[in-house]
Each structure stands twice: as structure tokens, then as C-alpha cells.
Amino acid sequence: xxxxxxxxxxxxxxxxxxxxxxxxxxxxxxxxxxxxxxxxxxxxxxxxxxxxxxxxxxxxxxxxxxxxxxxxxxxxxxxxxxxxxxxxxxxxxxxxxxxxxxxxxxxxxxxxxxxxxxxxxxxxxxxxxxxxxxxxxxxxxxxxxxxxxxxxxxxxxxxxxxxxxxxxxxxxxxxxxxxxxxxxxxxxxxxxxxxxxxxxxxxxxxxxxxxxxxxxxxxxxxxxxxxxxxxxxxxxxxxxxxxxxxxxxxxxxxxxxxxxxxxxxxxxxxxxxxxxxxxxxxxxxxxxxxxxxxxxxxxxxxxxxxxxxxxxxxxxxxxxxxxxxxxxxxxxxxxxxxxxxxxxxxxxxxxxxxxxxxxxxxxxxxxxxxxxxxxxxxxxxxxxxxxxxxxxxxxxxxxxxxxxxxxxxxxxxxxxxxxxxxxxxxxxxxxxxxxxxxxxxxxxxxxxxxxxxxxxxxxxxxxxxxxxxxxxxxxxxxxxxxxxxxxxxxxxxxxxxxxxxxxxxxxxxxxxxxxxxxxxxxxxxxxxxxxxxxxxxxxxxxxxxxxxxxxxxxxxxxxxxxxxxxxxxxxxxxxxxxxxxxxxxxxxxxxxxxxxxxxxxxxxxxxxxxxxxxxxxxxxxxxxxxxxxxxxxxxxxxxxxxxxxxxxxxxxxxxxxxxxxxxxxxxxxxxxxxxx
Amino acid sequence: xxxxxxxxxxxxxxxxxxxxxxxxxxxxxxxxxxxxxxxxxxxxxxxxxxxxxxxxxxxxxxxxxxxxxxxxxxxxxxxxxxxxxxxxxxxxxxxxxxxxxxxxxxxxxxxxxxxxxxxxxxxxxxxxxxxxxxxxxxxxxxxxxxxxxxxxxxxxxxxxxxxxxxxxxxxx
Numbered sequence: 063x064x065x066x067x068x069x070x071x072x073x074x075x076x077x078x079x080x081x082x083x084x085x086x087x088x089x090x091x092x093x094x095x096x097x098x099x100x101x102x103x104x105x106x107x108x109x110x111x112x113x114x115x116x117x118x119x120x121x122x123x124x125x126x127x128x129x130x131x132x133x134x135x136x137x138x139x140x141x142x143x144x145x146x147x148x149x150x151x152x153x154x155x156x157x158x159x160x161x162x163x164x165x166x167x168x169x170x171x172x173x174x175x176x177x178x179x180x181x182x183x184x185x186x187x188x189x190x191x192x193x194x195x196x197x198x199x200x201x202x203x204x205x206x207x208x209x210x211x212x213x214x215x216x217x218x219x220x221x222x223x224x225x226x227x228x229x230x231x232x233x234x235x236x237x238x239x240x241x242x243x244x245x246x247x248x249x250x251x252x253x254x255x256x257x258x259x260x261x262x263x264x265x266x267x268x269x270x271x272x273x274x275x276x277x278x279x280x281x282x283x284x285x286x287x288x289x290x291x292x293x294x295x296x297x298x299x300x301x302x303x304x305x306x307x308x309x310x311x312x313x314x315x316x317x318x319x320x321x322x323x324x325x326x327x328x329x330x331x332x333x334x335x336x337x338x339x340x341x342x343x344x345x346x347x348x349x350x351x352x353x354x355x356x357x358x359x360x361x362x363x364x365x366x367x368x369x370x371x372x373x374x375x376x377x378x379x380x381x382x383x384x385x386x387x388x389x390x391x392x393x394x395x396x397x398x399x400x401x402x403x404x405x406x407x408x409x410x411x412x413x414x415x416x417x418x419x420x421x422x423x424x425x426x427x428x429x430x431x432x433x434x435x436x437x438x439x440x441x442x443x444x445x446x447x448x449x450x451x452x453x454x455x456x457x458x459x460x461x462x463x464x465x466x467x468x469x470x471x472x473x474x475x476x477x478x479x480x481x482x483x484x485x486x487x488x489x490x491x492x493x494x495x496x497x498x499x500x501x502x503x504x505x506x507x508x509x510x511x512x513x514x515x516x517x518x519x520x521x522x523x524x525x526x527x528x529x530x531x532x533x534x535x536x537x538x539x540x541x542x543x544x545x546x547x548x549x550x551x552x553x554x555x556x557x558x559x560x561x562x563x564x565x566x567x568x569x570x571x572x573x574x575x576x577x578x579x580x581x582x583x584x585x586x587x588x589x590x591x592x593x594x595x596x597x598x599x600x601x602x603x604x605x606x607x608x609x610x611x612x613x614x615x616x617x618x619x620x621x622x623x624x625x626x627x628x629x630x631x632x633x634x635x636x637x638x639x640x641x642x643x644x645x646x647x648x649x650x651x652x653x654x655x656x657x658x659x660x661x662x663x664x665x666x667x668x669x670x671x672x673x674x675x676x677x678x679x680x681x682x683x684x685x686x687x688x689x690x691x692x693x694x695x696x697x698x699x700x701x702x703x704x705x706x707x708x709x710x711x712x713x714x715x716x717x718x719x720x721x722x723x724x725x726x727x728x729x730x731x732x733x734x735x736x737x738x
Numbered sequence: 739x740x741x742x743x744x745x746x747x748x749x750x751x752x753x754x755x756x757x758x759x760x761x762x763x764x765x766x767x768x769x770x771x772x773x774x775x776x777x778x779x780x781x782x783x784x785x786x787x788x789x790x791x792x793x794x795x796x797x798x799x800x801x802x803x804x805x806x807x808x809x810x811x812x813x814x815x816x817x818x819x820x821x822x823x824x825x826x827x828x829x830x831x832x833x834x835x836x837x838x839x840x841x842x843x844x845x846x847x848x849x850x851x852x853x854x855x856x857x858x859x860x861x862x863x864x865x866x867x868x869x870x871x872x873x874x875x876x877x878x879x880x881x882x883x884x885x886x887x888x889x890x891x892x893x894x895x896x897x898x899x900x901x902x903x904x905x906x907x908x909x910x
Binding site for chain 1: 783784785788790791792793794795796797798799814815819820821832833836838840841842843844845846847848849850851872881883885888889890891893
């Protein structure tokens with residue numbers, strides 16, 4: 063044969079054999095063993111018996127199919143149906159139609175320690191591929207004290223050390239000593255928590271919540287699931303939540319209380335499994351339809367728009383945010399079969415409030431309803447159409463101040479919702495219901511708008527939301543002190559905005575307003591910002607309701623933002639709607655096309671532009687560690703620099719086996735009664 | 739009871755590039771739509787749309803809203819400040835509200851009476867920059883559910899008249 067022909071033939075053979083092997087491109091649960099070949103660090107960890115799904119994405123060679131797949135754990139084949147599907151439709155872009163996804167639902171392991179698992183897949187031409195991963199089962203330790211009956215997780219969304227400190231400063235200092243510590247300041251132990259998600263140093267509220275209640279890292283925007291390669295948001299590999307595990311093994315109930323829309327990531331990340339935190343219709347349906355899995359007995363917050371049938375004005379229910387599992391395709395049918403989950407339905411016309419009521423729940427639409435609720439029954443509260451109004455605006459509504467809307471009404475009146483409860487009031491009623499749970503409960507209480515107002519760099523609104531949150535902390539702490547069998551933790555999913563307590567104003571509020579009129583850096587920064595000893599101790603006067611009489615005090619606290627977007631700063635409380643009595647309405651407003659001149663953005667007077675370090679309009683989350691404080695039996699287990707996923711195992715230990723540390727530094731088993 | 743189903747879906751939200759016709763800051767005044775309704779437009783406030791305070795379930799349209807359906811109305815409100823401004827429409831509320839769509843999505847601070855202000859058809863691909871302060875707008879009022887963006891259902895729309903806003907200029 064001629065030399066060039068031999069070379070061509072060899073090249074053809076080489077090219078053919080180099081590509082000819084099926085490939086596993088994803089193996090779930092995620093592991094470094096699969097991703098990089100390193101056995102450590104182990105990524106996925108589970109409790110003995112905690113359920114999770116196994117999954118693999120297997121790429122087939124051109125013209126071939128994956129004909130079979132099986133999973134082995136520690137060398138033993140998993141005895142459960144393997145659902146095998148292709149990617150002719152429904153997979154993420156870039157995957158060939160013959161790519162296969164193999165899934166086994168709801169497996170668990172009991173033996174403590176490291177486990178290796180593998181997928182073995184067969185291609186139609188007889189080729190075989192194997193991929194390996196690992197996970198840990200974290201054993202329960204021998205207890206040194208009692209089991210806790212109830213767990214309360216109070217989560218201040220975006221609440222880092224700065225936000226906690228700012229709220230304490232508002233309560234006043236004298237010669238360096240805090241006059242009145244926050245309730246969370248009096249907790250027995252504090253840890254520093256690492257908050258990274260599965261796919262970033264900077265997390266969001268979805269994995270920020272689920273790490274605490276599933277023991278596992280999730281991707282940003284995903285809750286209670288590992289990532290996969292399908293576009294369906296509800297078919298992802300699941301991880302059993304603390305609520306599900308304790309309901310299944312002990313009969314505990316679940317309560318979820320938030321000031322956000324209840325479909326939002328923090329509340330949903332205690333009970334709902336989805337890779338799309340925005341799939342509102344499906345998320346609220348799953349709260350209800352899977353309540354026999356989670357033990358849901360209390361659900362309160364905003365988000366009424368998701369519960370109204372699509373034809374009712376105000377409803378947001380839509381097919382685009384809903385789901386229904388196929389009963390015939392094993393890929394999803396096995397979720398129903400093995401998890402005992404509801405199949406879902408495309409049912410935007412559903413009246414979900416009526417469904418809850420038919421199931422025996424009391425429905426509360428206002429604080430008045432909430433106060434009257436029969437606490438012998440489970441409770442649904444929907445106090446707003448999306449997020450509830452923030453503390454400052456609710457307080458002004460109750461005081462009858464700041465009636466400066468276009469029609470002379472308050473913010474809550476303009477929203478049509480003048481009777482919204484405070485977070486501590488919601489927590490009190492939630493505990494009144496859950497206290498009756500014979501086997502105890504898990505309760506998550508979220509101060510949601512600390513984060514939302516920090517995004518907006520609205521200092522006063524997140525400060526007051528932190529104060530409102532601390533009052534809910536106080537309610538939980540008093541409950542735990544009285545009951546003696548309740549473990550309470552106060553934590554955050556992440557910090558938001560890089561809030562920095564830079565000092566105090568060196569001028570009165572009146573002078574500050576005048577300086578805003580004079581405009582510019584020299585007037586609004588150099589003449590105002592008091593650093594070091596010039597900061598002194600800002601004095602906020604607290605009204606009888608416990609909140610500041612006003613946030614526009616003389617020599618006020620000043621907050622800067624390290625993760626900020628561009629903003630104009632005049633340091634004063636944003637009085638929505640910034641209607642100045644002297645300024646007439648524009649009758650023929652100039653509307654501008656994008657991009658706007660930056661000078662025209664923002665409502666602060668005085669043109670002191672603080673250039674942002676992040677692009678866009680909103681401050682962002684940061685990667686900084688956050689403090690977590692614990693109170694109750696076993697509280698001293700929550701110290702050190704810990705991972706957010708570690709918290710899950712500590713909570714489970716306390717509830718399932720018993721505490722492994724004292725309640726406080728005196729060595730006592732019982733928590734010290736808080737001094738009020 | 740309420741307006742019929744409007745299955746219309748607005749164009750997919752895309753953050754507009756700064757290419758194409760240069761989008762300059764232009765002061766554009768709203769021209770009174772002379773060719774439209776003979777009668778003077780009704781002046782409505784947000785509090786006129788639904789029975790206030792809102793009842794335990796959904797919104798109840800008022801007689802004023804139902805009478806104003808399909809008619810020219812004048813409305814004063816605040817443009818919602820969005821992280822990702824959308825082409826062809828913006829949101830109007832009785833109080834200034836900002837949105838952090840990336841962090842919060844549909845868990846937003848919008849009131850139930852939020853109005854979607856729809857630009858004339860010829861300007862559907864243009865994006866209006868955020869303008870602070872109360873705005874008085876005039877347009878045809880439409881009431882009924884429309885999914886204006888995936889996952890976001892609008893119940894009130896104000897359709898600005900053609901020619902209400904000058905075209906974006908392509909001048910350098």
C-alpha cells in the first residue's frame with residue numbers, strides 16, 4: 063500500500079477509536095472524586111437514613127444509544143428502579159438527543175462514614191462506562207443530655223455582623239456600653255458561619271437556606287435539589303429536608319413564618335424541591351400537596367397572589383410557573399412512587415386558599431384575623447399579595463404618621479393592606495399553634511426585608527427590620543426558656559450589601575437637610591461624616607412601641623456600603639413618596655429613553671454620588687462569614703468557624719439522639735432565663 | 739366580572755444592548771392624543787381601582803374601574819425602578835418602589851394595584867429610563883390578566899397613545 067494511504071488509514075482508525083467511548087458528564091450527588099479525582103473534601107453528606115437521589119448524565123457516541131444503567135453503592139447494586147431517559151427533548155442546550163439521564167430516587171445509607179458509589183452504563187455497541195463518586199454519612203454521637211423536642215431557626219436574611227450591630231446601636235449606648243442588648247445578643251453561644259454555595263463564594267437565599275436544613279450545598283437559585291441537565295425545574299435530584307426527615311421519623315410538624323412572599327427562597331427552602339426559585343405556582347402547590355411529607359402546620363407571610371385562582375383579580379397563578387409530573391415516564395413517576403410526593407397538576411385555576419381551608423387550616427388575611435385564629439387548628443396567613451410592607455412602614459401605619467401618599471394616605475393604606483402583623487406577632491401565634499404538636503416541631507422564622515432593603519441601600523428600613531426581627535427572636539427565646547426543650551438558633555443565609563458602620567453625623571438633622579440643599583461632596587460628606595471619636599454615640603429615642611420615634615435624629619448613625627451600586631446619598635430616611643409639599647406634580651413629565659443620564663437617577667437630594675463597585679442598580683450579597691447564635695439545650699455545640707451545612711447535622715443530633723454540649727458556659731443543661 | 743382573558747405575552751425580556759439606533763437621553767413630552775376620545779379623559783387615582791382596604795381574598799374592581807375600562811384615563815404614579823428595565827413597558831405604582839429582580843424575582847415589593855404602562859406599538863422595543871418623582875400619564879385603561887413577562891401577571895394596563903412619546907432619535 064502506498065505510504066500516504068497507510069497514514070490516512072491509521073489516522074482514520076486513530077480518529078475513530080479516540081472518540082468511541084460513552085462518557086459520564088455529571089454524577090449526583092456531586093463529589094470531588096468525580097469532578098477532579100480527589101477524594102476530599104467530600105461535598106455531599108447525609109444523616110443515617112436521610113433520603114436522596116442518585117443520578118448520572120451519560121453522553122453516547124454518535125449513532126449510539128445508552129441502553130442500560132445501574133448504580134452501586136459500596137460495590138453493591140442499588141435495588142430500586144433505574145429511570146432511564148434520553149435527551150430527545152427537555153434537556154439543556156448542547157446535549158445530543160442520545161444523551162441519557164439515569165436516576166434512582168429516594169435512596170439512603172445507614173452506615174456511618176465514607177461511601178463510594180458508581181454508575182455503570184452500557185452503550186448499544188457493547189461499550190461500558192463507569193464513573194465514581196462519594197458521599198459521607200455523618201453518624202449521630204452519643205448524647206450527653208436530653209433530646210430537644212422543638213427547633214426554631216430564626217433567619218435574618220442578609221443579616222451580617224454589621225446589621226446586628228446597627229440594630230443594637232439604635233437601642234442606645236452609654237460610655238461604650240450597650241444600654242439594651244438585642245435578644246440575639248443574649249444567646250449562649252455564637253459561631254461564625256461559612257456561607258458559600260455549591261457553585262459560588264457568593265450565595266443567594268436559596269442555597270443559603272437549604273444548607274442549614276438539608277446538610278448539603280445547592281446551586282444558587284436552587285432549593286432542596288442538586289443540579290441536573292433537564293429544563294424541568296421540579297424533576298431535579300432531591301435531598302430530604304430536616305422537616306421531612308423529622309416528620310417521617312418522629313412525627314414533628316413544620317412551621318414557616320416570613321415577612322416575604324411565602325414562595326420566596328427562604329421559606330420555600332424548608333419544604334419545596336425545585337431548581338427554579340421563581341416557579342411560584344408550583345412552589346405554593348407543593349407546600350400544600352406535600353404537607354404529609356413535611357408536616358406543614360403553619361405557613362404565614364405574603365404571597366397571596368399565588369393562592370388565588372387565575373381568574374381572580376390579583377392572582378399571579380400561571381402555567382409557566384407550575385408543574386405536573388408524568389405518570390408514565392419513570393423519570394418523574396418514580397418521584398411520586400419513592401418520595402411519596404404529589405404529582406402536581408397544571409391547575410392555575412385552583413383556589414389554594416379554599417384547599418387549605420378544606421384541609422382544616424384557619425385562614426388569616428389580616429392581623430385581626432390572626433389574633434382571632436383558633437390555635438388548635440393549623441394556620442395559613444397571607445397578609446400581602448407579594449412581600450409584606452417593611453417594619454418602618456407598618457409602624458408608621460399604626461402610629462398614623464407619614465401620611466404623605468399622593469392621596470394623603472400612609473404606605474400600608476396605599477397598598478390596600480392597613481392591618482398587617484409584625485413578625486413577632488406572627489411568631490407568637492405560630493408558636494401557639496405548634497406548641498400543641500405532640501411530637502414537637504421545626505419552625506423557621508424569617509426577617510426577609512433586612513436583605514431586601516439592604517439591596518436598596520435603604521439604611522433605616524433594614525435597621526428597623528432588624529429590630530422587628532429581634533423582637534421575633536425575643537418571642538422565640540421566651541418560649542424556649544419556658545419550655546426547656548427547645549433549641550433556638552439565630553442566623554443569616556449570607557450578608558447583604560457589605561454594610562459598614564462608618565461613624566456618626568457631626569450635624570443635626572436640620573443642618574443635614576440644609577447641607578443637602580447646598581449639594582455636593584464637600585457639604586454632604588466632608589461636613590457630615592464623623593469618623594473615629596467624632597462618631598460618638600448616636601441617640602435614638604424609642605417610642606412606647608419600642609421602635610425609634612424617628613430615624614432622622616441629630617448626629618445619626620451613618621452606614622456605608624461595600625457591595626454597593628451607584629447611589630446618591632443624603633443620609634436621610636427615604637420618605638416614600640418623597641413628595642415635597644412645595645413641589646407641584648409634573649403635568650407633562652419628560653420621559654427619557656434608556657440609558658438615562660446617571661445624574662437623574664435616585665431620589666436623594668444633594669447630588670453626593672457614591673460610585674458603586676458593582677454594576678447595576680442594587681447592592682449585592684457578599685461572601686463574608688455571618689454570625690450564628692444559639693440558645694437552649696446543647697447551644698454550646700454552635701461555636702467555632704463552621705460550615706452552614708454543619709448546622710444541619712448539629713440540629714439533627716440534638717433532635718434525634720440528644721445534645722452533645724451544655725446549654726451555656728456554666729455547664730448547665732438548661733438555658734439561662736433571659737433578663738428582660 | 740373582570741376583563742376577559744388576554745393571552746397576549748409581551749416580547750421576551752432582554753436587556754437592551756447599546757447598539758442599534760443610539761438611545762440618547764431625550765426630553766420627550768407627552769403630547770395630548772388629539773385624535774382620540776372626544777370627552778375629557780377621566781382622572782383616576784390608584785385607590786380608585788379596587789375596593790380598599792383589600793378584602794381577605796382577591797381584588798374587587800370598583801364601579802369606577804369598570805366604567806373606565808377601554809377609556810382614556812389620566813393617572814399619577816411613580817415609575818418602578820427596576821434592575822432590568824424591560825422594552826415596551828414600565829410599571830407604575832402609587833408609591834416609589836424599586837425592584838431587585840436578580841435577588842428576589844417575583845417576591846417583590848409591588849402593590850396589588852400596580853399598573854403596567856404599555857408603550858405604543860411602534861416603540862415596543864424601546865426601553866424607558868427610570869424617571870423619579872410623580873408622573874402624570876394618560877392612556878387607555880385595560881383591566882384583565884396578561885402575563886407580561888414569564889411568571890408575572892399584570893391586571894391593569896395603561897396603553898399610551900401612538901405619538902404620545904417621540905421616537906428614540908438616532909442622531910449622534
